[in-house]
Amino acid sequence: MSEVSSDLALAGVQSSTDIDFDERGLQHRHEALAGDMPVVAGAFRAAGYCLEHITCLDLRQVEEVAGFRVDYQFNRIGSPVDRHVVQVKVGETETATSIASVYPGADWYEREVFDMHGVLVDGHPNLKRLLMPEDYRGYPLRKDFLDEDPERHQMSGVVVEAEAAQEDVADGEDGA
Amino acid sequence: MSEIATENTPSLDNTEQLLEQVRPLVHLDSLENLLNVGRANSLWPLTFGLACCAMEMMAVGASRFDLDRIGAGVFRPSARQADVMILAGTISRKMGPVIKTLWDQMPSPKWAIAMGGCTIDGGPFKYPGQYAIIEGADKIIPVDVYVPGCPPRPEALFAGILKLAEKIKEGRKGPELAS
Amino acid sequence: MTQPAPTMELVQDPEDRDTYYMNMGPQHPSTHGVLRLRLHLDGERILDVDPVIGYGHRAHEKMAENRDYLQFLPNTSRIDYLSGMIYNLGYCQAIEKAMQIEVPERAEYIRIICGEMNRISSHLLWFGTYLLDLGGITAFLYAFDDREKILDILDSVTGSRLTYNYGRFGGVSMDVDDTFLRSVADFSEYFRKRIEEYHKLVTHNVIFRHRTRGVGVMGVDLALDYAVTGPCLRAAGIASDVRKDEPYGIYDRFDFDVVTAEGGDCFARHMVRMGEMEQSLGIIEQAVRDIPEGPVLAPKVPKRIRPPEGEHYFAVEAARGHFGMYIRSDGTDVPVRQKLRTPSFVHVSTMPAVLPGTMLADTVAILGSIDIVIPEIDR
Numbered sequence: 038m039s040e041v042s043s044d045l046a047l048a049g050v051q052s053s054t055d056i057d058f059d060e061r062g063l064q065h066r067h068e069a070l071a072g073d074m075p076v077v078a079g080a081f082r083a084a085g086y087c088l089e090h091i092t093c094l095d096l097r098q099v100e101e102v103a104g105f106r107v108d109y110q111f112n113r114i115g116s117p118v119d120r121h122v123v124q125v126k127v128g129e130t131e132t133a134t135s136i137a138s139v140y141p142g143a144d145w146y147e148r149e150v151f152d153m154h155g156v157l158v159d160g161h162p163n164l165k166r167l168l169m170p171e172d173y174r175g176y177p178l179r180k181d182f183l184d185e186d187p188e189r190h191q192m193s194g195v196v197v198e199a200e201a202a203q204e205d206v207a208d209g210e211d212g213a
Numbered sequence: 214m215s216e217i218a219t220e221n222t223p224s225l226d227n228t229e230q231l232l233e234q235v236r237p238l239v240h241l242d243s244l245e246n247l248l249n250v251g252r253a254n255s256l257w258p259l260t261f262g263l264a265c266c267a268m269e270m271m272a273v274g275a276s277r278f279d280l281d282r283i284g285a286g287v288f289r290p291s292a293r294q295a296d297v298m299i300l301a302g303t304i305s306r307k308m309g310p311v312i313k314t315l316w317d318q319m320p321s322p323k324w325a326i327a328m329g330g331c332t333i334d335g336g337p338f339k340y341p342g343q344y345a346i347i348e349g350a351d352k353i354i355p356v357d358v359y360v361p362g363c364p365p366r367p368e369a370l371f372a373g374i375l376k377l378a379e380k381i382k383e384g385r386k387g388p389e390l391a392s
Numbered sequence: 393m394t395q396p397a398p399t400m401e402l403v404q405d406p407e408d409r410d411t412y413y414m415n416m417g418p419q420h421p422s423t424h425g426v427l428r429l430r431l432h433l434d435g436e437r438i439l440d441v442d443p444v445i446g447y448g449h450r451a452h453e454k455m456a457e458n459r460d461y462l463q464f465l466p467n468t469s470r471i472d473y474l475s476g477m478i479y480n481l482g483y484c485q486a487i488e489k490a491m492q493i494e495v496p497e498r499a500e501y502i503r504i505i506c507g508e509m510n511r512i513s514s515h516l517l518w519f520g521t522y523l524l525d526l527g528g529i530t531a532f533l534y535a536f537d538d539r540e541k542i543l544d545i546l547d548s549v550t551g552s553r554l555t556y557n558y559g560r561f562g563g564v565s566m567d568v569d570d571t572f573l574r575s576v577a578d579f580s581e582y583f584r585k586r587i588e589e590y591h592k593l594v595t596h597n598v599i600f601r602h603r604t605r606g607v608g609v610m611g612v613d614l615a616l617d618y619a620v621t622g623p624c625l626r627a628a629g630i631a632s633d634v635r636k637d638e639p640y641g642i643y644d645r646f647d648f649d650v651v652t653a654e655g656g657d658c659f660a661r662h663m664v665r666m667g668e669m670e671q672s673l674g675i676i677e678q679a680v681r682d683i684p685e686g687p688v689l690a691p692k693v694p695k696r697i698r699p700p701e702g703e704h705y706f707a708v709e710a711a712r713g714h715f716g717m718y719i720r721s722d723g724t725d726v727p728v729r730q731k732l733r734t735p736s737f738v739h740v741s742t743m744p745a746v747l748p749g750t751m752l753a754d755t756v757a758i759l760g761s762i763d764i765v766i767p768e769i770d771r
Contacts, residue, residue, distance in 0.1 A: 062707070094720055094728065140617060140618075141617045141745065144741065153453075168345075170446070178454060261419055264425070264473070265473035268473060272539075276537055277540045307449065308418065311418055337466060343451060344454070345454075363555065
């Protein structure tokens with residue numbers, strides 16, 4: 038049990054499990070609903086915990102359901118380590134809720150989740166792509182992501198005529 | 214000494230046109246050779262480190278390998294003052310237009326060295342399904358010298374720059390598109 | 393004809409004629425790589441900054457999902473190429489913890505020596521380029537010369553200078569000999585004196601002090617808001633280091649201090665890194681003294697690396713801070729998700745909180761002092 042466990046239960050965390058740190062590097066796993074995340078984050082913040090990272094998982098490979106799971110990892114600064122992972126299931130058409138008002142550091146992590154997985158985040162101050170170009174189509178870390186853009190090797194927004202012309206010539210020669 | 218190379222025989226009435234045609238095509242061989250030696254021995258690279266290879270490029274500029282002894286040690290941050298663009302590192306899709314802009318900003322004669330596996334053909338990041346990088350610098354700009362390695366040792370980059378210098382002395386004014 | 397991509401346009405606010413927008417990067421000598429900062433300036437004062445990243449995105453995480461654990465090993469060095477050894481060995485340790493593989497003693501000591509040498513070389517490069525940003529080329533040349541000595545030593549055993557692939561699951565790939573240990577010990581003796589010279593050259597330099605004292609304060613609240621780690625955190629006075637908080641390898645056997653400073657300004661970060669180099673020398677000396685004989689690779693490493701199903705997390709103290717790997721395995725050869733939690737990602741995201749109010753020239757000093765490596769941010 039952690040010092041924040043009671044606060045988390047009050048914040049609406051659905052279920053909590055203790056994990057063996059020596060096996061996994063984590064100490065606690067919780068499940069929560071997307072809407073409750075700001076309150077859960079607030080409980081961690083009040084206890085002086087920091088947000089280590091936010092990441093997203095495409096559930097298609099793990100549970101064979103369409104949807105995503107956003108994992109928030111909190112930890113105490115310094116020792117002893119008390120690492121919590123809060124897992125939030127987000128269905129295909131659902132959205133996650135931003136905790137950037139509690140932890141400003143969550144801003145970029147949530148943008149990355151949107152950029153890579155396409156999970157929309159409610160209440161985010163600036164939800165636009167972080168790593169990919171702003172005009173990019175597609176969400177790369179999804180399991181069914183196929184970069185079907187024919188200009189895959191080109192840079193964003195620019196077409197270089199010379200190479201396109203060369204490809205046409207090559208196609209013509211192959212009779213394709 | 215001086216050769217006048219023309220495409221077609223001009224009419225003598227049109228001296229203005231003749232002069233226009235002739236002016237840029239006047240070649241002075243020994244002067245050209247002198248200029249080429251000058252260009253080869255004072256290459257000013259653009260500070261253009263993209264990823265890991267940039268560290269080896271910096272090491273080449275530092276005191277152990279010392280690029281300055283062949284005249285190429287003056288790294289210019291502005292493309293408008295640089296002769297050679299050493300592409301050191303992986304080229305991401307977002308970086309592509311930037312490279313094109315910088316290349317266009319460089320005044321002729323200009324050259325490009327593709328340093329490292331990533332700029333040759335994508336290197337260690339090339340795999341079916343790679344969405345984030347441009348697999349090779351020559352997909353955006355024409356390249357003169359390719360220096361393989363991941364990252365190439367500073368001696369390898371040094372050899373690449375010397376190779377470029379050799380090419381310049383032979384009269385190469387810039388990269389040529391494959392015909 | 394080629395058209396410019398829309399991401400390059402600058403926005404002018406028609407209501408506001410007195411301030412202006414300026415673009416810094418992605419090609420810039422002082423952004424330490426391909427980072428773009430859109431600065432909103434009022435004269436020389438910065439009003440707002442919008443860092444644009446992604447220019448070094450190489451899809452490490454997607455590559456991890458498409459290759460097995462051993463095939464991902466070469467990628468690890470390239471995430472942060474300056475702490476390449478620490479990342480590479482850290483990834484090996486993450487998988488070893490997940491698979492409960494025991495590493496021989498000698499390999500553990502070798503890992504400590506190589507990791508700490510890598511830390512010193514990273515801090516030296518930071519030191520040299522920081523001074524270059526501030527306008528002094530001398531320190532750059534000195535630092536790189538010393539760095540070459542470290543790289544030669546590591547090159548003799550690993551075969552690479554920058555992106556190492558030295559670790560294997562269960563140990564390291566090559567054993568070290570007495571020549572290596574002797575050159576490490578010699579370097580340590582030599583470098584202790586050099587650090588004194590660096591202090592005389594830089595730390596006591598009046599221009600350096602004026603440019604870094606009181607500039608770019610990153611305080612304790614920022615640490616909590618953003619989870620700042622590494623020297624940036626320790627410069628604010630918080631003594632937190634992954635090697636002490638959750639020791640990995642055999643770090644718990646070594647006697648070293650966590651170097652902190654007060655104030656959280658650029659100067660404090662400089663002092664922390666100089667101190668860390670000295671502490672690393674101490675660790676290296678202890679390791680060279682105590683290293684036992686023995687094998688360097690575990691005898692029984694499974695042919696197929698299949699970590700138990702579920703989430704695993706492993707953290708190491710890289711030169712820049714807390715590097716964590718969050719691996720979701722489904723019991724097969726290939727991970728479902730591998731998230732790389734890198735320190736520079738966090739540190740650049742603090743720029744909108746740290747830079748406003750400073751002068752343009754201070755931007756360079758602050759960006760240099762947080763010690764970022766862009767491919768680590770973009771992965």
